[in-house]
Amino acid sequence: MTEDDLRQLIGRVQRGALSRRGFVRRLATVGLTAPMATQLLAIAGAAPAAAQNQPAYRATRRGGGGALKILYWQASTLPNIHFAVGTTNQDAARVFYEPLAGWATDGTLVPVLAAEIPSVENGGLAENGRSVTWKLKRGVKWHDGQDFSADDVVFNWEFARNPQTAATTSGSYTGVNVVKVDDFTVRVEFDKPTPFWADAFCSASGALIPKHLFGSFNGPNARDAPNNIRPVGTGPYRFASFAPGDVLRGELFQNYHGENRPFFDTIEVKGGGDAVSAARAVLQTGDFDYAWNLQVEDELLLRLEAANRGKVNIIEGSNIEHIQLNTTDPSQEVDGERSSIKTTHPAFSDPAVRQAMALLVDRNSVSQFIYGRGGPAASNFLHAPDRFRSSNMRWEFNIARANEILDAAGWARGRDGIRAKGNVRLKFLFQTSVNAPRQRTQQIVKQAAGRCGIDLELKSIVASVFFSSDVANPDTFPKFYADMQMYTTTMTQADPQRFMSQFASWECAAKANNWQGRNAPRFRSEEYDAAVRAAEAELDPVKRAALFIRMNDIVVGSNHVIPVVRRPLVSASLNTLRPVLSAWDSTMWALQDWYREA
Amino acid sequence: MAAPAARKRVGPWGEAWRRFRKHRLAVVSAVVLAVLILGVLVGPLFWTLPIDEIDFSARLAGPSWAHPLGNDDLGQDLLARIMYGGRISLAVGFAAMAVAVTVGVAVGAIAGMAGGKLDAVLMWVTDLFLSLPQLPLLLLIIYLFRDSLKEVVGPEVGVFILIVTIIGLFNWMQVARLVRAQFFSLREKEFVEAARALGASRWRLVTRHILPNALGPVIVAATIDIAAAIIAESTLSFLGLGFPPDIPTWGRLLFDAKDNLDFAPHWAIFPGLAIFLTVVSINFLGDGLRDALDPRRVI
DSSP: OOHHHHHHHHHHHHHTSSOHHHHHHHHHHTTOOHHHHHHHHHHTTOSOSSOSSOOOOOOOSSSOSOEEEEEESSOOSOOOTTTOOHHHHHHHHHHHOOOSEEEOTTSOEEESSBSSOOOTTTTOBOTTSSEEEEEBOSSOBOTTSOBOOHHHHHHHHHHHHOGGGTOTTHHHHTTEEEEEEETTEEEEEESSOOSOOOOTTBTGGGOOOOHHHHGGGSSGGGGGOGGGSSOOOSSSEEEEEEETTTEEEEEEOTTOSSTTOOOOSEEEEEEOSOHHHHHHHHHTSOOOSEEOOOOOOHHHHHHHHTTSSEEEEEEOOOOEEEEEEOSSOTTOOBTTBSSOTTSOOTTTTSHHHHHHHHHTOOHHHIIIIIIGGGSOSOOOTTOOOSSGGGHHHHOOOOHHHHHHHHHHTTOEEOTTSOEEETTEEOEEEEEEESOHHHHHHHHHHHHHHHTTTOEEEEEEEOHHHHTOOOTTOTTSTTTOOSSEEEEEEOOOSSSHHHHHGGGSGGGBOOGGGTTOOSBTTOOOOHHHHHHHHHHHHOOOHHHHHHHHHHHHHHHHHTTSEEEEEEOOEEEEEETTEEOOOOSSSOTTTTGGGOEEOO | OOOOOOOOOOOHHHHHHHHHHTOHHHHHHHHHHHHHHHHHHHHHHHOOOOTTOOOGGGTTOOOOSSSTTOBOTTOOBHHHHHHHHHHHHHHHHHHHHHHHHHHHHHHHHHHHHHOHHHHHHHHHHHHHHHHSOHHHHHHHHHHHHHHHHHHHHOHHHHHHHHHHHHHHHTSHHHHHHHHHHHHHHHTTSHHHHHHHHTTOOHHHIIIIIIHHHHHHHHHHHHHHHHHHHHHHHHHHHHTTOSSOTTSOOHHHHHHHHGGGTTTOHHHHHHHHHHHHHHHHHHHHHHHHHHHHHOTTSOO
């Protein structure tokens, strides 16, 4: 899809020929996030004024809802948003702290501590893309009774950008300048024109901590602040108790700024266990109200749901389960590292082999029989076809064609049935993390590959190792000491810039950068790099969107990245609970709106 | 004068067999174990369904004529997988036991016969091994040697050798202590002193007189080791460090089945039953063997 196509599509929305929802969905198939799509509509003046599919809040008074019990199978350890590592800690912090605005699941920005969302029309957004002015909500109180003001907002910027505090949120606050205009107005100024302005103070990592409690800890002593584990925020629930690695408790905050909110009297976020037992605790026994992130085979969820106590919530995001084919040779050691970019993969350097591998992934079966609702079949997220309507057609599972392609490329079957050319045999090591659906997928791919004369050796690695950044461990995914690997890339930002830049050549994981680079398959393409650089500075959202689509085209077209299934966020809640969830923000992003129906 | 009832002359093994037969459970266990071993060895010759044929139309299907033990969630035939897995699990169990017993008996015997400083050093080593945290060390060894071994002998054999060696090397300590204690008491016994007085060499003393008499507890310990090895292998598979995930060892089958326990119980029950029957029958067998081989025990 080109820039022109995009403009046509936006025009159709303006004329009313295409619904906003349809527009967002179409863009999703070519890899653009809902927030991005909504931004495009905003430019054309076709954006919805407010979030469209926010469920109505029906509680008529504050409190009286009893206890809300939430289950995370990973426990939180540090509920300070600026030190939060991983989703669990971010979510735990988000129970108490709030940002200026959060992302609804339809991609609209919803004000939380802001009075309104800045736009060009209301003067909040500078036309040249170099500043954004936020008006703050008045009358907001911290849990200890102090008033919330612009000073707190400015302080969070100072705190997060201070290298001595080593905040995990620093990425959102470097390269920006924050100015207090008056007690309830702040202006965020950018060094260069910035298309994605809703990063600082927004979404999960943009939550705000109080200046009056952390002011004296803006330095090397930041980790010693007593309130790191006793959060005092502006959220709907105030802190009650916290046992790191176990349970976090909160109670209703009487002076919360939302009308009639919150509904529940107490909240408990319990950590630990595994995904399956978490699903059982909600769907089968009803011990908990809500269970987070259920990476469980759908078959199991369906059967648990049959108990009719709870339901499974599926929120479309843009996480994608994909298989990577190594561009480098994992068996050859160069300068103390394997999979070095100085090598090329003996078999995958042949496009025919990569194309055959892509044909051998039976996405339909994986989606239908393994992931079910948790992994929609048409997994073209990273794949941008020429015309998006044909997107589902081009991808196929076809062993016969894979065989033809390999025959034509000169990979002949040996006596043991395994194809070879010269002294290169099509025998690959295929690794992934220990996770039942992934092992099943591995087996499905292995069987298809076997019928095509490709022998796969399967390897599964404990998730805590596979996804760790442990430099000494050879089994991590950035090291990629295997021919193929499979995992889900998560979208950590509402804007696709960071997500798409993961396949830029400078992101290649290597010994030189302690394997911190995000480009695990070591994909390199000059055209791709150029597109990433261009998108960074492109202010015209339509042109920028076209660039992202081009990036999709390049990386997926190379078959070094084979999308398998999309991974929406799957969670479980009791039938009576009305959670408000979003794929673009923290699970707790709208905790104040959760209520229970009688 | 009535002639004394003619008594058939029986050798020591015949005697042992006679005593073994009196332990009913042990005999039954021996039969069960024999059936299991025969089943996994010969069974695949008759039951020729492939272990990895995926058939989504038969996913989680219960036992039927076409698939007597049912199917797993990919529709793969469980009978074929259990027989294949049994070969691996039993081989791991017996081989690891052999390693543990060999090392244990050797260390125990040397310590027991030598006494003094050598004994003290060997017991320190034993204590050292007992105090080592097994799992972290296992992980370390597997990380260090898996890839190099894989290149030499291939992934399955490589992992097999590693697992057998590691499990064996972590289970010899009990055996060593048992053997040493037995040696201490036996080497002072009259029959040993008699043999020594007759000029028997040390080697002969150990192999002909002391060791056979010390074997009872060793056999029981060995049977426990087999069970421990089968279970240790499943732990490793669980951590993703054992055999590749598509190799259906019994532990692996159980691990895969556990999430579906409430609606596809057959998937877990059959491999679980196989492990249970193996371990229980080996234990009873060991019990019976100990009775049969202990000359001091009157049956």
